[in-house]
Amino acid sequence: MASEHGPAxxxxxxxxxxxxxxxxxxxxLAELLPPQAERYGPGQLMLLIPRQHRDDVEPRLRDSGIAFAYFNRPNRLAGMAILLFAYLACLRRFRPDIVHAHSFGAGVCTRLLPIFGRPRIAFCPHGWAFNMQVKPxxxxxxxxxxxxxxxxxxRILLISEHERESAEEVGMAAAKLVTIPNAIATDPPPVPAVPWNDSRIKLLFVGRFDRxxxxxxxIDAIRPLGGKYSVRVVGRPVVGGGTDFGAPLDFVDFVGWRDRDGVSAEMKAAxxxxxxxRWEGFGLVAIEAMRLGRPVIASDAGGLNDILDHGRYGVSFPAGDVVALREALARLDREWLGRFGEIGRQRFLTEYSADRMVRQVDDVYHELVAH
Structure with a gap:
């Protein structure tokens, strides 16, 4: 494999x-693994995921030529126990040089048992579990x-500076921490905007229906302002929660889950x-919007504050503060939307390209293998 910094x-x-x-x-994973498959060639990558999530694999990841392995995940706790045995089976069968674990459960299972002659282990928390709003x-x-x-x-790969700061604050060794900000492809999916005919300002929410x-x-913040806005909600319950917000809201439309192309089509119409x-390790939806030149209104939670740089590249409000969010929404106008859409787009092009992310992860892998 050729490198920009030297021989293959x-x-x-x-x-x-x-x-x-x-x-x-x-x-x-959909941004990272397909380019890795092209760089490393056939037979070099395997992805272990829950069997229940097979239908959620994005097409370009599914069709990238990597090998898939599955484990049963009836619920979170039982799923972790089953994942541990599935992981050990993959180690024996695939014999990797590097294990790259993603999120808390996978991070526990891949680092729990001593593996003699073990592969190098890289862990990406994708949002530290201890930054969630939980009991002390x-x-x-x-x-x-x-x-x-x-x-x-x-190595511990962090998707934002906020993640790195959190790790250092709780005493993790700085030498193991590598910040590689999350990123997406520069070119959005070539899909047309979905129909959304409404004279009000059109706001789009994309995400899970959980706390x-x-x-x-x-919903609480915008309820008194409903006459000014049309809100479209893309998502579904995954971790918990639902869509019971009391009386029907004539300014909110729940449209269900969308794949990446579908999300881009919705964003183009917003x-x-x-x-x-309330908390966020990074905030991928924000940079997907910025790629399309859509202004972002976001809390200052975690990595979102890094992306908007304390409100320089979009509207920022204190996380969890309904009143502050309502006041920010009340001040919106179309002139502001146009201005922040453009500066957000430039921010994306400068900081959040997937080519950069793939190259930096690749460098970490080769450093681990070399040592």
């Missing part, structure tokens, strides 16, 4: 392990687990995209 390097065999492919982690005792337990398991990772993503905050998360 031998392609590593990489086993990717993922305990859920729904949402941002699945999008990350639970948070302390998660931090203890992550600090101990960090000793068994060769983290803050759909309930958006005037702005809103991301009201």
């Amino acid at each position: 390097r031998a392609a590593p065999r990489v086993l990717h392990v993922c305990d859920s492919i729904v949402g941002g982690t699945g999008s990350y 005792l639970v948070r302390r337990c998660i931090i203890l687990v992550e600090r101990l398991l960090a000793l068994r990772a060769d 983290q993503k803050g759909l309930d905050l958006l 005037d702005a995209v809103i991301v009201p998360s």
